[in-house]
Amino acid sequence: MxxxxxxxxxxxxxxxxxxxxxxxxxxxxxxxxxxxxxxxxxxxxxxxxxxxxxxxxxxxxxxxxxxxxxxxxxxxxxxxxxxxxxxxxxxxxxxxxxxxxxxxxxxxxxxxxxxxxxxxxxxxxxxxxxxxxxxxxxxxxxxxxxxxxxxxxxxxxxxxxxxxxxxxxxxxxxxxxxxxxxxxxxxxxxxxxxxxxxxxxxxxxxxxxxxxxxxxxxxxxxxxxxxRFVAEFMGAPTMNLISTRIERAEGRIGVRLDGDGRSYWLPTAPEAAGALAARVGQEVLLGIRPEQITHAAQSDAASARMRVLLTEPTGPDTLVLVSVNGVEVTCRVHPDHAARPGQDMALRFDLSKAVYFDPDSGLRAA
The missing domain is CATH 3.40.50.300 (P-loop containing nucleotide triphosphate hydrolases)
Structure with missing residues (x-):
């Protein structure tokens, strides 16, 4: 044995x-x-x-x-x-x-x-x-x-x-x-x-x-x-960590994302909402992988328009860099949909697999 x-x-x-x-x-x-x-x-x-x-x-x-x-x-x-x-x-x-x-x-x-x-x-x-x-x-x-x-x-x-x-x-x-x-x-x-x-x-x-x-x-x-350490260490590109505030709207729990003077409220997944309900009004770190931020259709409710800072073609995908809540965020999109630096782009934030960390201890909050 x-x-x-x-x-x-x-x-x-x-x-x-x-x-x-x-x-x-x-x-x-x-x-x-x-x-x-x-x-x-x-x-x-x-x-x-x-x-x-x-x-x-x-x-x-x-x-x-x-x-x-x-x-x-x-x-x-x-x-x-x-x-x-x-x-x-x-x-x-x-x-x-x-x-x-x-x-x-x-x-x-x-x-x-x-x-x-x-x-x-x-x-x-x-x-x-x-x-x-x-x-x-x-x-x-x-x-x-x-x-x-x-x-x-x-x-x-x-x-x-x-x-x-x-x-x-x-x-x-x-x-x-x-x-x-x-x-x-x-x-x-x-x-x-x-x-x-x-x-x-x-x-x-x-x-x-x-x-x-x-x-x-x-x-x-x-x-x-x-x-937070495991989230940042495992994955290439690394997981995005966005400082945001937990808010309640229309009876649902969500997060606030700001970029280029525009503000968006996006609902969290139901699995995370219960754990985050006690943190309404508090800051958390939203952890989201680059492949969970992709090109969005105009009618997508989970989308946000962001200004593209930089693009990095990799062949099958293009990595797009945007600024969200004051931090640089990496998105993974199809090359055909990638906007050029300086242009706006509609991005879909899929929060179904997003995770949340306490900003002080770095431990998982949800």
């Missing part, structure tokens, strides 16, 4: 608490992403799971074993680093098989495993080359092959794609996803790239300052961020 359980994990370096009581559960076969800005503690946590760094407090359980006192070789894990860490004087075949040699796997069995792994990664034609003769993507596949050959209970990846160019990163991301689907092994994967987090993970733990801000599926975290 490759399940992983973390309970109350704490770590202090030179008086600085870098992990502040991490609790996480990863089911057998799940792909967990640890994501967050540099210095948030995600790589430290991965090192502790691997046994490379001792914990100061808490419990790490892999399968049915508490592994706190076990070294890396006894935890039944395989770890893949950002640097690949290949042996330069060994061939690709030997790099893949070296861990099996250490474990005294018979030669015929080693050869079979190496060939199977190399074929799966499409590097079987490179088995006699050395790392210096390989491209970055090929070295990445060799490092993956070495990890896969061991058939561990748990794979640990520490920002493995950060050294690759954009195109190779996309290719290797798909390769890792295919491998996980085929093998079904539990994976813990560290990245600061929220696109990787959204596309790879079954579950995501968003970290900040040594704490887990939110733990859930990619869609849950994208649609229902727990606080």
């Amino acid at each position: 490759g399940s992983l359980s973390l309970r109350g994990i704490r770590k202090v370096y030179h008086g600085n608490e870098v992990l502040k009581g991490i609790d996480l559960d990863v089911q057998d076969g799940e792909f967990l992403i640890l994501v967050g800005p540099s210095g948030c503690g995600k790589s430290t946590l991965l090192s502790m799971i691997a046994g490379l760094d001792p914990i100061d407090q808490g419990e790490i359980r892999i399968g049915d074993r508490v592994v706190n006192g076990l070294g890396p070789k006894d935890r039944d894990i395989a770890m893949m680093f950002q640097s690949y860490a290949l042996y330069p004087n060994m061939t690709v075949a030997r790099n893949i098989s070296f861990g099996l040699e250490i474990r005294k796997v018979p030669r015929t069995e080693r050869d079979r495993i190496v060939l199977d792994v190399a074929r799966a990664l499409q590097i079987d034609h490179l088995l006699e080359r050395r790392p210096a003769q390989l491209s970055g993507g090929q070295r990445q596949r060799v490092a993956m092959g070495r990890a896969i050959a061991r058939s561990p209970s748990l794979f640990l990846f520490d920002e493995p794609l950060s050294n690759l160019d954009a195109r190779l990163r996309i290719e290797m991301r798909l390769e890792i996803k295919r491998l996980h689907q085929r093998m079904g092994t539990t994976v813990v994967y560290v990245t600061h790239d929220q696109v990787e987090a959204m596309t790879l993970g079954d579950k995501i733990a968003v970290m900040r300052d040594g704490e887990v801000q939110q733990f859930g599926t990619p869609q849950e975290i994208y649609d229902q961020p727990a606080n």
Whole structure:
């Protein structure tokens, strides 16, 4: 079993608490992403799971074993680093098989495993080359092959794609996803790239300052961020946060949006109205994704006319920048409907998936 359980994990370096009581559960076969800005503690946590760094407090359980006192070789894990860490004087075949040699796997069995792994990664034609003769993507596949050959209970990846160019990163991301689907092994994967987090993970733990801000599926975290930090960190372009006042009109709860001397009142979704009723007359932060602000028909009741400040064509969509309540807001529209900078544009604000945050604490208000 490759399940992983973390309970109350704490770590202090030179008086600085870098992990502040991490609790996480990863089911057998799940792909967990640890994501967050540099210095948030995600790589430290991965090192502790691997046994490379001792914990100061808490419990790490892999399968049915508490592994706190076990070294890396006894935890039944395989770890893949950002640097690949290949042996330069060994061939690709030997790099893949070296861990099996250490474990005294018979030669015929080693050869079979190496060939199977190399074929799966499409590097079987490179088995006699050395790392210096390989491209970055090929070295990445060799490092993956070495990890896969061991058939561990748990794979640990520490920002493995950060050294690759954009195109190779996309290719290797798909390769890792295919491998996980085929093998079904539990994976813990560290990245600061929220696109990787959204596309790879079954579950995501968003970290900040040594704490887990939110733990859930990619869609849950994208649609229902727990606080302002998660809302701004996850998503590209980032979620728009608009300071606005909750108002009641005609028996309904809504928000006030102002732009270029024009003012609009838009009703909130019924699901949010109940939680916001107690905040009538108060300021909140309206969180709305760019794709929830689109080109509107003239008759659309949820529309508002805004002056376009800037446009950014992306191919299938055009990002349009407008000013709402004194802040710049990004909208995602079809290229055929995008107005030019300086022109007015009718925009539809879809509040059905909008979220609301307390402006002081940053926590979800609705």
